[in-house]
Amino acid sequence: MAHVSGKLLIVLGLVGLAHTAFSVVQHRTYLKITEQEFTGIPADITLQCMISLLLCFYGVVTSSGRFTEIRATAQLAKRSFDSISNHPSFRIFRHRGQVLHSVDVLSLGQQASQSGES
Numbered sequence: 001m002a003h004v005s006g007k008l009l010i011v012l013g014l015v016g017l018a019h020t021a022f023s024v025v026q027h028r029t030y031l032k033i034t035e036q037e038f039t040g041i042p043a044d045i046t047l048q049c050m051i052s053l054l055l056c057f058y059g060v061v062t063s064s065g066r067f068t069e070i071r072a073t074a075q076l077a078k079r080s081f082d083s084i085s086n087h088p089s090f091r092i093f094r095h096r097g098q099v100l101h102s103v104d105v106l107s108l109g110q111q112a113s114q115s116g117e118s
Contacts, residue, residue, distance in 0.1 A: 006063025009055050016052030020045055 023045045031038050 003063050003065075006059045006061075009059030010063065011059075013052045013054075013056030013059055016048060016055060020049040020052060023048070 024041055027042060027045065028038065
């Protein structure tokens with residue numbers, strides 16, 4: 001349930017930010033039409049932007065799940081030394097060594113057959 005509400009807060013925050021951007025453009029257009037000087041963004045638009053950003057931040061924090069510690073010692077304390085460097089995904093059994101080995105075996109077989117014939 002927290003993931004759904006967090007994502008909903010993110011969507012609401014993004015919609016609020018889009019509305020804030022539209023409001024700023026509309027305010028600038030109004031100032032150009034009335035030939036007034038731009039002094040800054042109105043307070044209500046700034047407040048809407050801050051609230052939308054806070055909604056996005058809170059939504060990201062609640063939908064991201066459980067945080068883990070930055071220190072690796074907390075996770076590695078439960079593992080033995082042998083299992084730390086064990087990465088089975090890095091083991092490759094089909095590589096160019098097979099081709100080199102097969103060439104050596106063939107060349108040794110041919111040399112043996114040639115020496116047997118002489």
